[in-house]
Structures are given as C-alpha cells and as structure tokens.
Amino acid sequence: MTCALIGVGLIGGSLSLRLKQLGKVTHVLGVDKNPKHLQQAFQRGLIDAERELAEAVEESELIILAVPVDASLTLLPKILDLCTEKHTVIDVGSTKEKICSVVRTHPNRRRYVAFHPMWGTENSGPEFATTQSFEGRAGVICDAEYSAHDALLLTQELTKELGMHLLYMGSREHDIHTAYISHISHVTSYALANTVLEKEQEEETIFQLASSGFSSTVRLAKSHGAMWVPILMQNRTNVLEVLGEHIHQLQLFQSALEKCDKLALEELIEKANAIRAVLDHKPLR
Amino acid sequence: MTCALIGVGLIGGSLSLRLKQLGKVTHVLGVDKNPKHLQQAFQRGLIDAERELAEAVEESELIILAVPVDASLTLLPKILDLCTEKHTVIDVGSTKEKICSVVRTHPNRRRYVAFHPMWGTENSGPEFATTQSFEGRAGVICDAEYSAHDALLLTQELTKELGMHLLYMGSREHDIHTAYISHISHVTSYALANTVLEKEQEEETIFQLASSGFSSTVRLAKSHGAMWVPILMQNRTNVLEVLGEHIHQLQLFQSALEKCDKLALEELIEKANAIRAVLDHKPLR
Numbered sequence: 001m002t003c004a005l006i007g008v009g010l011i012g013g014s015l016s017l018r019l020k021q022l023g024k025v026t027h028v029l030g031v032d033k034n035p036k037h038l039q040q041a042f043q044r045g046l047i048d049a050e051r052e053l054a055e056a057v058e059e060s061e062l063i064i065l066a067v068p069v070d071a072s073l074t075l076l077p078k079i080l081d082l083c084t085e086k087h088t089v090i091d092v093g094s095t096k097e098k099i100c101s102v103v104r105t106h107p108n109r110r111r112y113v114a115f116h117p118m119w120g121t122e123n124s125g126p127e128f129a130t131t132q133s134f135e136g137r138a139g140v141i142c143d144a145e146y147s148a149h150d151a152l153l154l155t156q157e158l159t160k161e162l163g164m165h166l167l168y169m170g171s172r173e174h175d176i177h178t179a180y181i182s183h184i185s186h187v188t189s190y191a192l193a194n195t196v197l198e199k200e201q202e203e204e205t206i207f208q209l210a211s212s213g214f215s216s217t218v219r220l221a222k223s224h225g226a227m228w229v230p231i232l233m234q235n236r237t238n239v240l241e242v243l244g245e246h247i248h249q250l251q252l253f254q255s256a257l258e259k260c261d262k263l264a265l266e267e268l269i270e271k272a273n274a275i276r277a278v279l280d281h282k283p284l285r
Numbered sequence: 286m287t288c289a290l291i292g293v294g295l296i297g298g299s300l301s302l303r304l305k306q307l308g309k310v311t312h313v314l315g316v317d318k319n320p321k322h323l324q325q326a327f328q329r330g331l332i333d334a335e336r337e338l339a340e341a342v343e344e345s346e347l348i349i350l351a352v353p354v355d356a357s358l359t360l361l362p363k364i365l366d367l368c369t370e371k372h373t374v375i376d377v378g379s380t381k382e383k384i385c386s387v388v389r390t391h392p393n394r395r396r397y398v399a400f401h402p403m404w405g406t407e408n409s410g411p412e413f414a415t416t417q418s419f420e421g422r423a424g425v426i427c428d429a430e431y432s433a434h435d436a437l438l439l440t441q442e443l444t445k446e447l448g449m450h451l452l453y454m455g456s457r458e459h460d461i462h463t464a465y466i467s468h469i470s471h472v473t474s475y476a477l478a479n480t481v482l483e484k485e486q487e488e489e490t491i492f493q494l495a496s497s498g499f500s501s502t503v504r505l506a507k508s509h510g511a512m513w514v515p516i517l518m519q520n521r522t523n524v525l526e527v528l529g530e531h532i533h534q535l536q537l538f539q540s541a542l543e544k545c546d547k548l549a550l551e552e553l554i555e556k557a558n559a560i561r562a563v564l565d566h567k568p569l570r
Binding site: 118119120121122138140167177178180181182184185186187188189190191192193194195196197198199208209210212213214215216217218219220221222223224225228229232233236239240242243244245246247249250251252253254257258260262265266268269270271272273274275276278279 | 403404405406407423425452462463465466467469470471472473474475476477478479480481482483484493494495497498499500501502503504505506507508509510513514517518521524525527528529530531532534535536537538539542543545547550551553554555556557558559560561563564
C-alpha cells in the first residue's frame with residue numbers, strides 16, 4: 001500500500017517508520033512545506049520520495065495527515081476534495097471537535113477517520129521519529145459514525161498492528177478529556193518553567209540543584225509553540241475550564257500554607273495520592 | 286566504620302546500601318519507630334542489627350539521620366547530646382534553615398553536617414532502597430562554617446565515593462532554591478492530580494487516555510504526605526512566594542486564552558522553551 005504522509009514530523013514520521021517496518025505500507029510519499037524536514041525524512045527512510053499534495057494523494061491509498069492542528073483545518077478539506085473511494089485519510093491531531101466540524105458536510109467526509117494516537121514527546125521534527133512508539137498506547141477514533149466502514153476497518157487493522165488499543169468517542173467529548181489529561185499538563189509545565197526562569201534571572205545557582213523531580217515536571221515545557229499554540233487555541237474553552245479548576249486547586253494549597261493548616265495540607269496530599277492507582281493502571285476504587 | 290542509620294526509609298536505606306557496597310561502612314545499626322520497616326531493612330541488608338537510639342550512637346562513628354524533617358528537629362538535638370568528638374552526624378532532609386537554627390547553639394553543633402542529597406523518588410520506605418541512586422547528583426552542604434573540619438572531610442569523602450558533586454550554601458539560601466527547584470514541583474503535581482481526580486468523579490474515561498506526558502507531570506503527586514507536609518510547612522514562606530508567582534504565571538496563560546491572544550500565548554511558550562537549555566545541559570539523570 002502506498003501512503004501519502006502530509007507533514008513529516010515526529011508523529012507522522014514515527015507512524016511511517018513503524019508501518020514500513022511492519023510491512024503495512026510499502027512506499028511513502030512525503031509532503032511538507034519545510035524542505036529541510038523533507039530531506040531529513042528521506043535520509044532517515046521515513047519517506048521514499050517527495051511529492052506535491054495533489055500528486056501524493058493521487059498516487060496513494062492511505063493518507064496520513066500529521067501537521068499542526070491549525071494547518072489541518074485548511075489541508076483536510078483540500079485533501080478530501082481530491083479523494084476517491086480508494087482513499088482513506090487519517091489525521092493524528094490532538095484536537096478533534098473543530099476539524100470534524102469543518103468537514104462534516106464535505107461530500108467525501110466518509111473517507112476521513114478522525115484519529116488521535118496518545119503518544120508524543122517534547123521533541124519535534126523528523127530527526128526524532130522512532131519505531132519505539134505507539135505500542136501499548138491508547139488511540140481514539142472520533143465521530144466514527146461519519147466514516148466509511150472500510151476506512152474504519154483499515155484504521156483498526158493498522159492500529160492493531162501498532163499494538164494500540166482503540167477507544168471511540170464523540171469529537172466534543174474527546175476534546176474535554178484531552179484538556180484534562182494532556183493539554184493542562186502542558187500549560188502547567190510551561191507556567192512552572194516560566195516561574196523558575198523568572199527567578200533564574202536573579203539567581204543562577206538554582207539550576208545546579210535541579211533534580212529529576214523538577215525535570216519530570218517541566219519536561220513538557222520543551223514542547224514547541226508551533227504545535228501547541230494551535231492546540232490550546234482550538235481547545236480554549238475546555239482548557240480554560242480545567243485551568244480555572246487547577247488554579248483553584250493551587251489556591252487550596254496556598255490557603256492551607258498561609259493558615260499553617262497542617263490538617264488541610266495532609267488532606268489535599270492524601271487526596272492527590274489517589275493518582276497512584278491511575279498511573280499504576282489499577283482501578284480507582 | 287560503624288554507621289547508625291536513624292530512619293530506615295528510601296533515602297537512608299539507599300545511602301546505607303551503597304556505602305556498604307562501596308566498603309565505606311562495615312556495620313549499620315538501624316533505628317526506627319516502625320518495626321515493619323526495621324524488619325524489611327534487615328531482610329534487604331540495609332541494616333545489620335536494630336538498636337535503640339542511644340546504643341546506636343554509642344556504638345557508631347557515623348550517624349545518618351534520615352527521618353521526615355519535623356522528626357529531625359526533635360531527634361538531632363538528642364543525638365548531638367550523645368555525641369563525642371568521634372562522631373559525625375549527617376542529615377539528609379530537604380529543608381535546612383529550621384534544623385540549622387535549632388542546633389545553632391548546641392555545644393556539639395560542630396559534629397553535625399547539614400546535608401541535602403538531590404535525589405529521591407515518589408516512593409517511600411526501605412523496600413524501594415536502591416544502589417542506583419545519588420551518582421551524578423548534586424549534594425548541598427549548608428552552613429559549613431559551623432561544622433568541624435574532620436566532619437566535613439568525612440562527608441566530602443563519602444559523597445565523592447557516591448559520585449555526587451557538592452555545593453555549599455547558607456541554609457536560608459538553600460531553602461529558597463529548593464522551593465523553586467523541588468518543593469513547587471510537588472505542589473503543582475498534587476494540585477494537577479486533584480484537578481483531574483475532581484473531574485474523574487463525573488467521567489471515568491479520562492484515565493483510559495492518560496499519556497506519558499500526563500504521567501510525567503503528575504508522577505510526584507504519588508509522594509507521601511508524611512514526608513511532604515513537614516517539608517512544605519517548614520519552608521512555607523519560600524513555597525508561598527514561589528506558589529504566588531506560579532499562580533501568576535498560570536493566570537497569564539488564562540488571560541491570553543480568554544482574550545484569544547495567540548501572540549501572547551506564543552511569547553509565553555517561547556519563553557518557557559528556554560528551560561530546554563537548562564534541562565539538556567545539566568546532569569539531570
């Protein structure tokens with residue numbers, strides 16, 4: 001099967017690399033506005049050739065759309081315009097409500113599967129693409145009722161090969177969940193980095209002390225704005241709701257500390273410790 | 286050299302295990318109010334025998350105090366009361382200003398070295414003690430001018446063997462730095478866990494989606510209150526200052542999102558990305 005890879009970055013590149021390794025795709029045509037990324041992708045074997053968008057779609061059966069979520073809104077309708085019954089278009093964006101609404105009435109909407117693989121790192125670009133990805137991770141298919149049966153079957157087959165487990169939900173529901181489980185983590189990491197960097201202008205010693213706990217908490221603050229500004233903008237209503245709750249939770253700690261209220265602090269921490277069950281993949285209650 | 290280990294948990298147990306492996310201590314006498322921990326510590330070879338506090342001090346040259354920082358305030362003066370010129374007492378607590386002030390005028394203050402190894406995990410107890418610790422990490426010695434020369438030399442020798450690099454600073458300065466580099470990370474993780482757990486009461490699906498980014502950001506929320514409530518209480522003035530700044534930084538994101546101000550969001554994220562240089566250029570293992 002020939003695959004058109006639109007956007008040859010970390011996610012698209014990793015998908016391509018692994019699907020080629022698994023023998024699920026034989027030939028990958030790369031489309032990207034960044035010539036350096038195309039060159040790197042070719043050198044690393046993520047793609048076999050470069051193409052313009054229309055050519056790539058025409059020559060392929062599978063189209064993977066892996067660009068920042070603002071660019072997806074423009075590109076997906078264009079791609080669907082070019083699609084025939086032989087095509088399946090899968091996107092990998094972290095927001096789903098807007099993109100699903102943009103193409104809802106498109107005559108070729110059925111060729112599109114709204115997909116979100118729950119994998120990524122704080123790095124971007126084809127140089128970081130890896131076959132060590134996706135396995136064991138969740139993948140979400142949104143608004144499946146608008147996709148053609150064969151397009152869904154292909155997506156299920158590919159994700160099964162990748163070792164992912166699939167969940168199905170509405171695109172609106174998806175965006176609420178990801179606000180809690182992913183987008184807020186990025187906002188808190190960015191804000192924590194800025195908190196410390198604000199101080200660092202005065203005191204350089206801080207960084208000689210940085211421990212693994214700190215590193216773990218701010219790791220996501222390395223993530224690029226080119227990818228995350230569009231995600232936060234598209235999901236701003238949900239992110240604002242979660243952010244409001246998070247600031248409230250921080251204020252509970254603030255208030256307990258201000259009042260020297262040891263008991264309140266103990267209760268807040270004991271409550272938070274319940275996350276252990278979640279992270280260790282045990283049932284919560 | 287015989288060592289008295291007061292508190293046979295993760296940090297003390299790991300120190301003991303590694304120092305024994307390196308041949309720097311030959312016999313370890315464990316003191317702990319938790320009989321189960323003493324038993325586990327003995328079974329895992331973290332200690333060679335159990336003792337009461339006074340006996341342990343009398344029979345040893347090196348005393349490692351590795352209990353929660355509120356218990357240290359009571360125990361350290363008691364230990365120093367029992368000390369002679371042959372003893373060196375090293376604590377491993379995450380706060381230093383209060384403990385240093387408590388013993389400042391103690392006649393045996395010189396036998397004490399205020400030490401903070403920048404290593405830990407979200408787990409507690411002797412069962413998690415490991416030799417895979419401390420190497421490559423920073424260790425801080427506070428208020429070194431109040432410690433005897435030979436006690437400092439022993440601490441330097443032991444930490445060198447452990448592969449740590451030492452920093453020296455005032456105990457007050459130490460507590461400001463750790464508020465930024467460690468304590469705030471715990472507060473944000475706890476608050477983030479509570480934010481998500483608050484929601485989970487309504488929607489259980491969230492947790493099926495948890496990604497590695499989320500796990501990384503909330504990992505510290507597993508940390509036990511028995512250790513962290515005393516740390517936050519002792520360092521509350523500094524933690525409150527950092528927490529105020531952190532809430533302010535989150536509010537900058539909130540405001541940018543409320544106003545749909547893409548440019549402001551880009552600037553905030555670009556600023557936060559500078560943390561990459563810090564995380565990548567320092568030994569953070």
